[in-house]
Amino acid sequence: xxxxxxxxxxxxxxxxxxxxxxxxxxxxxxxxxxxxxxxxxxxxxxxxxxxxxxxxxxxxxxxxxxxxxxxxxxxxxxxxxxxxxxxxxxxxxxxxxxxxxxxxxxxxxxxxxxxxxxxxxxxxxxxxxxxxxxxxxxxxxxxxxxxxxxxxxxxxxxxxxxxxxxxxxxxxxxxxxxxxxxxxxxxxxxxxxxxxxxxxxxxxxxxxxxxxxxxxxxxxxxxxxxxxxxxxxxxxxxxxxxxxxxxxxxxxxxxxxxxxxxxxxxxxxxxxxxxxxxx
Numbered sequence: 001x002x003x004x005x006x007x008x009x010x011x012x013x014x015x016x017x018x019x020x021x022x023x024x025x026x027x028x029x030x031x032x033x034x035x036x037x038x039x040x041x042x043x044x045x046x047x048x049x050x051x052x053x054x055x056x057x058x059x060x061x062x063x064x065x066x067x068x069x070x071x072x073x074x075x076x077x078x079x080x081x082x083x084x085x086x087x088x089x090x091x092x093x094x095x096x097x098x099x100x101x102x103x104x105x106x107x108x109x110x111x112x113x114x115x116x117x118x119x120x121x122x123x124x125x126x127x128x129x130x131x132x133x134x135x136x137x138x139x140x141x142x143x144x145x146x147x148x149x150x151x152x153x154x155x156x157x158x159x160x161x162x163x164x165x166x167x168x169x170x171x172x173x174x175x176x177x178x179x180x181x182x183x184x185x186x187x188x189x190x191x192x193x194x195x196x197x198x199x200x201x202x203x204x205x206x207x208x209x210x211x212x213x214x215x216x217x218x219x220x221x222x223x224x225x226x227x228x229x230x231x232x233x234x235x236x237x238x239x240x241x242x243x244x245x246x247x248x249x250x251x252x253x254x255x256x257x258x259x260x261x262x263x264x265x266x267x268x269x270x271x272x273x274x275x276x277x278x279x
Contacts, residue, residue, distance in 0.1 A: 003096050005069040006057040007084060008103030009076035010036065011203060011259055014055030016247045018047035019254060020261040034247075034254035036074055054261055057101075059268035064275065066098060077109035077130065078179050079116055082186060097195050099275060100187065104202035104209060104216070107176050108132035114179060122154045131175065138168060184215045196278050200267070201234040208233055223270045230270075 006012050018039065019030055029042060039047075052058055061068035071084050081102070088094075108131045113120065116128050123129065126147060137147040138160060148160075155171075157164055187197045199219050202208050209216045222230035225240030243249045245263050247256040259267065 001096060002064075002066040002098050003069050003088075003092075004057070004061050004064070004066050004098055005085065005088065005100045006060075006103070007071075007076070007081040007100065008200070009105040009109070010074050011105075012055065012057060012070060012076070012103045013074045014051040014057075014264070015039070015074055016254070016256045016258045017051040017054050017261055017264065018043070019247055019251060019256070020054070021047065021050050029254075030251035031253050034251075034256050054264060056264045056268040056271065059265065060101075060271045060275070063268075063272050064098070064279070069097075075109075076105055077111065078105075078107070078183060079111050079114055082114075082182075083116065085186065085190075094190060094193055094195060097190070098279060099196045099198065100190060101198050101200065101221075101271060102183075102187070103200040104207065106132075106202065106204045106207050107179060108135065110175075110179055112175075114175075114182065122150060125150060131172065135172065138165075180209070180213060180216075196275075198271070198274060200271075201232060201237075203234050203238075205235055208235065221270055221274045224266055224273070226266070 015036055016034065016039065019026055019034060023046075025042070026047070029039075032038065055070070057068040057070050069084070069088055071080060073080075085100075088097075110131055111118065111123070112129055112131060112134060113123055126133075129147075133147070134151055137151060152158060152160070155164075155168075191197055197219055198221050199209075199216050200221055200223070220232045222232050223234070223237040225231050225237050226242065226244070227240045229240065231237035231240065238245050241249075241263065244260060247254055247258055247260050250260055
């Protein structure tokens with residue numbers, strides 16, 4: 001049994017695809033706010049099967065008669081992706097893996113110490129505390145004072161002043177570089193085993209690495225737009241669609257901005273095209 005590993009977040013997991021089921025339950029659900037927290041309350045076996053079978057990972061794996069490996073939990077950060085890779089390698093080994101596809105997400109989702117298993121005092125007090133929350137608690141006036149004090153104590157600081165903020169943003173930038181250096185280091189290990197590694201650009205404009213990091217640039221999958229053109233940047237790929245890109249384009253009341261059923265099919269077609277060139 002051969003595998004393709006897909007690393008990513010809710011876009012890879014297939015959030016919201018069940019809203020395209022043509023049955024009364026889901027047609028009614030389209031008229032309501034339908035993000036993950038809403039959908040998890042009404043999920044059933046049919047909806048889970050539909051989501052898993054229609055996300056781009058499954059479409060690609062089925063085309064190559066392989067099995068997709070996707071995080072069972074919705075969402076995802078770099079640390080979640082590291083954990084999935086390490087778990088699969090330990091449990092199954094990598095000899096059956098034919099490719100690793102990485103859908104880049106938002107860097108700020110990463111926990112402060114790059115792992116959800118950190119046992120330091122800070123991480124035990126605030127488990128799974130992502131960098132986005134640190135930035136929020138430091139920068140926002142309505143932040144949680146307990147969290148803010150924990151952060152300051154962690155950095156051996158007593159107050160937030162101009163000097164601290166200058167240092168803080170330098171620290172965030174350093175952590176970001178380190179995270180992607182670590183990602184590259186870990187993935188090169190699998191490339192040395194003969195496993196191709198490919199990337200899908202981040203949906204977040206600020207986190208688009210197409211033109212900034214050579215390791216990723218060289219491995220970016222060009223996405224086939226609705227106009228038939230190829231796009232390396234997600235934002236350009238999205239603009240090529242005329243009102244059919246995200247779930248909210250179809251069902252306005254859902255307020256769900258994840259890729260639509262049709263968009264998953266286009267992403268799958270793009271990955272298949274690239275894999276056929278290298279496998």
